[in-house]
Amino acid sequence: xxxxxxxxxxxxxxxxxIEKIKISPQAVIFLGIAISILVIVLRFLVPx
Numbered sequence: 001x002x003x004x005x006x007x008x009x010x011x012x013x014x015x016x017x018i019e020k021i022k023i024s025p026q027a028v029i030f031l032g033i034a035i036s037i038l039v040i041v042l043r044f045l046v047p048x
Contacts, residue, residue: 002043011035 011031
């Protein structure tokens with residue numbers, strides 16, 4: 001697994017933890033999508 005994907009999964013897990021405290025499920029979904037897009041863009045900008 002690439003470092004970018006691993007970082008994305010860690011962030012997604014953090015988002016789930018935060019959701020338990022104060023963030024709505026819609027915000028968590030949005031964060032997951034935004035992180036996924038960021039990972040894809042980074043993979044195009046930084047050839048592995």
